[in-house]
Amino acid sequence: MSVRPLNERPLAKDMPALGDRAGSAWRTILGPxxxxxxxxxxxxxxxxxxxxxxxxxxxxxxxxxxxxxxxxxxxxxxxxxxxxxxxxxxxxxxxxxxxxxxxxxxxxxxxxxxxxxxxxxxxxxxxxxxxxxxxxxxxxxxxxxxxxxxxxxxxxxxxxxxxxxxxxxxxxxxxxxxxxxxxxxxxxxxxxxxxxxxxxxxxxxxxxxxxxxxxxxxxxxxxxxxxxxxxxxxxxxxxxxxxxxxxxxxxxxxxxxxxxxxxxxxxxxxxxxxxxxxxxLGGMGSIVGSLVGASVLVVLPQVLTVLHDYEHMVLGLVIMGVMIYLRSGIVPSIAMAFRGWRR
Amino acid sequence: MTSHCQSCFARVAAAAFALAVVATPSAVLAQVKIGSSLAVTGPASFLGDPEKRTLEMYVDEINKKGGVNGEKLELVIYDDGGNANKARTFATRLVEEDKVAVMIGGSTTGATMAMIPVFEEAGIPFISLAGGISIVEPVKKWVFKTPHTDRMACEKIFTDLKRRNLTNIAIISGTGAFGKSMRDQCVKVAPASGITIVHEETYGRGDSDMTPQLTNIKNKKGVQAVVNTGFGQGPAIVTRNYRQLAIEQPLYQSHGVASKQFIKLAGDAANGVRLPAAALLVADKLPDGDPQKPVVTAYTKKYQDKTGQPVSTFGGHAYDGLMIFVEAAERAKSFDPAKVRDEIEKTKNFVGTGGIVNKSPKDHLGLDQSAFRMLEIKDGDWTLVPESDS
Incomplete structure (x- = not known):
C-alpha cells in the first residue's frame, strides 16, 4: 500500500516556482x-x-x-x-x-x-x-x-x-x-x-x-x-x-x-x-515508514531499559499494539488518518 | 494531497527523534557506578543470568557494609542478549551517559570484543566475564578478564592424559562457539603437551545422534582416548552414544558441561567420564586445607540461599571481577580510572572462585592450570581425581 499515488507526474506548470529557466535546469540536472x-x-x-x-x-x-x-x-x-x-x-x-x-x-x-x-x-x-x-x-x-x-x-x-x-x-x-x-x-x-x-x-x-x-x-x-x-x-x-x-x-x-x-x-x-x-511496523510501501520502523525498533529497546525485567514484554506489547491499531503500519495509517481528517 | 503528506512525514519523523531524546535516564550523582552489559536473556542467558544475580547480590552486601572508600556503589546493568552490536551500544551508553567508573561484564567473547574499543578509548577499566583468550591476548591496557580459558582446560586434560600414558587421542567437537573455540585451542596446545590428535569429528548444534561420528572414531586404529569439546546437550548425547557403542577408551568432557544437568542428561553413561572443572562446582568435595575452600563455600551458600538455584561458574566469574575491582579501588584509595587500572594489574594472590589470581602487565588474566580440578563422575556424582597419583 503506497502513501500516495506516486505515479502521478506533475505537469510542467506545477514545477518549482524558480522561473522557467531555473525550473528546466533543475529538471535537466536531476532528470526524473x-x-x-x-x-x-x-x-x-x-x-x-x-x-x-x-x-x-x-x-x-x-x-x-x-x-x-x-x-x-x-x-x-x-x-x-x-x-x-x-x-x-x-x-x-x-x-x-x-x-x-x-x-x-x-x-x-x-x-x-x-x-x-x-x-x-x-x-x-x-x-x-x-x-x-x-x-x-x-x-x-x-x-x-x-x-x-x-x-x-x-x-x-x-x-x-x-x-x-x-x-x-x-x-x-x-x-x-x-x-x-x-x-x-x-x-x-x-x-x-x-x-x-x-x-x-x-x-x-x-x-x-x-x-x-x-x-x-x-x-x-x-x-x-x-x-x-x-x-x-x-x-x-x-x-x-x-x-x-x-x-x-x-x-x-x-x-x-x-x-x-x-x-x-x-x-x-x-x-x-x-x-x-x-x-x-513502519508501513509496507512507505520509504519514510522504513525509517520510522527502524527508529522504533532501534530506539525503543534503549528507552525500555528503565523497565529492567519487563523490557521485552513491553516491547512486544508496543509492537502488538501498533499492529492492531495502525494496521497498515505507522506512516501509512497516520497518513490516512490525516487525509480523512482533512476531508 | 502533497501538503498533507509533507506535514505527516515531518510529524512522524519528529516523533521518532523526540523518542530518542526521552531515552536518557537522568544521571544520579554522588555514587560510584559500576557498569555492566550482560546476556541476561537470549541463547547465552545461562551466562548472563547468574552473573547479574551475583553482581546485584554482592553490590547490595558491600553497600550495607558501608560501600567502598566511603562511597556507595551503584550498579547499572543492561541486557545485550549476547548480541555484539547491542553490547557495543550499551558500552557507549555506559561510558557517555552513565559515566561508569568500571565495566564488569560482557558475557560472551563476541560482545566483549565489540565493546573493547569503547573502553580502550575512554580509558575505563574493563573486566570481562567471557571465556575467549583473544580478550587478553594480545594484552590491552584497560582490558582484564576473570574466567579461565579453553586453553587451560585443554592443558589440564592433556596433563591428565599424559599421567595415564594416553597420547594418541581423537577429538569430537560441537560447532557452536564454545566447542569450536576449545577445539582450536586443544589442537594448538597438543604438540607442546606431547599429545597427538589422530582423528577429528564434529557435530552440529541441534544434532540428536552422534553414533556415525563415534563409529568412525571406534574404527580408527590407535585412538587411546576421546576428548569431546562442546556445550549444552551435545556432550550428553555423545556420552550416551559412546556407551551404546561400547567404546572402551576413556572419554573426556570439557569444563563446559561441568554441571549437575549434564549428569542428569547423560544418566548412567556419565560414569567414568573425566572432565576439568572449577573448584566452585566441587566446593564440598575440596580438602579442608584448600585455599579456595572458604571462598567457594561462602559464595555457594550465599548464591543458593538467595536465588534457590544451583551455583554455576559463570556467577563466580562475576564475583571475582567485582571483588578484584573493589580490592583494587581500596588499594588505590580512589575511583580514578587510571589508578584503579594500575591496581587491578597489580592484583596478587587474590583468592577467587575461579582460582588464585596473580595479574601482571603481561598477564591480564592471572590464572594458571591450578584453577581447574580434574573430576571423574562416579555413581552420578563428582569425585576429585587426586593430582599426585603419577
Missing part, C-alpha cells in the same frame, strides 16, 4: 527526480542535519547512526516487500555478506575498506541474482521459507568458516580509510550513515516512480495482470531482489565498519526478522 518526489528526502536530510542539536553525547550519535544503517537495509527490503510484494526472511544474510566483505577484504586479502564495501555489494548482487532466479519462482509461504533457508545457510557459513570469519566470536574490522582520513567515532559515522541513508532514500523514491517501479507495483497488485500488460514479471522481480540485496549489503558494511567488530549474529535469523518488523 522531480521536486515533489524529492520532498520527503529533503525532509529526511534536514532532520538528519538538525537532529544533532538535540544530542548531548556520543551515545545519541551512535543510536541515531544505527537507526540510519538499519533504515537503509529496511528501505531495500521495503522495495521488495512493500512495492514488489515479495517476502524475504533471509535479508540479514546479505547484510552479513556486506559486513564480512569489509572484514575479510582488508584482513585476508589486503583490499582497502571502501573497495571491499563495493565488492561486498557486487557479491551480494551476484548471489541475489543466482539465488533469486529459482527462488523467486516461488510464491507466498514457499518464497518465505526458501528465503529463510537461504538466510540460515549464510549464517551457518559465517559461523563455521572460522579461518575466514573468526567463527562465532567474530572478527575485528579495520577502520575505513578514505583519502588518508580514518573514518572513526560515533559522530563521524552519524554523518556517513546519514548521507548513505539520504542517497538510499533518494534512489528508492526515484526507482518507485520510474517505469520499473510502476512495473513492480503492478506485480504487487496482480502478477497475471502485470504480465498481460507486457511486464516481464520474472525479470522485474529478480531486479528488485538484487537491488534490495545491495541495500542490505551496504548497510551491513556500514554496520561492520562502524562497530569495528563483526559477529555472525549480524546475519542471523533474528536480524532478518527485525528487518521485516521494521518494514511492516
Amino acid at each position: 527526480l522531480e521536486r515533489y518526489r524529492l520532498t520527503p528526502v529533503i525532509i529526511i536530510a534536514v532532520l538528519i542535519a538538525l537532529a544533532p542539536l538535540l544530542f548531548p553525547s556520543a551515545y545519541y550519535y551512535r543510536v541515531a547512526a544505527l537507526v540510519y544503517i538499519f533504515a537503509l537495509a529496511a528501505i531495500g527490503l521495503n522495495l521488495l516487500m512493500g512495492y514488489a510484494g515479495q517476502v524475504s526472511l533471509g535479508h540479514a544474510g546479505f547484510m552479513g555478506i556486506g559486513a564480512y566483505a569489509v572484514a575479510i577484504g582488508p584482513v585476508h586479502l589486503g583490499v582497502p575498506g571502501w573497495l571491499s564495501l563495493l565488492a561486498g555489494a557486487a557479491i551480494s548482487a551476484i548471489v541475489a541474482f543466482v539465488v533469486g532466479r529459482p527462488i523467486l519462482r516461488l510464491k507466498g509461504h514457499y518464497l518465505a521459507v526458501a528465503t529463510l533457508g537461504f538466510g540460515l545457510l549464510l549464517a551457518i557459513v559465517f559461523t563455521n568458516e572460522a579461518e575466514w570469519t573468526g567463527g562465532p566470536d567474530g572478527m575485528s574490522v579495520p577502520r575505513l580509510v578514505l583519502f588518508g582520513w580514518s573514518v572513526r567515532g560515533s559522530q563521524t559515522w552519524y554523518w556517513v550513515s546519514g548521507v548513505c541513508l539520504v542517497l538510499g532514500a533518494a534512489l528508492a523514491f526515484n526507482l518507485i516512480a520510474s517505469p520499473a517501479g510502476r512495473a513492480m507495483r503492478a506485480i504487487h497488485d496482480s502478477e497475471t495482470a502485470a504480465s498481460v500488460l507486457g511486464i516481464d514479471v520474472a525479470r522485474t522481480k529478480l531486479m528488485i531482489f538484487v537491488i534490495s540485496a545491495i541495500y542490505a549489503s551496504v548497510a551491513g558494511s556500514c554496520l561492520a565498519l562502524f562497530n569495528g567488530h563483526i559477529t555472525p549474529d549480524a546475519a542471523d535469523f533474528l536480524t532478518s526478522i527485525e528487518l521485516v518488523a521494521m518494514v511492516v
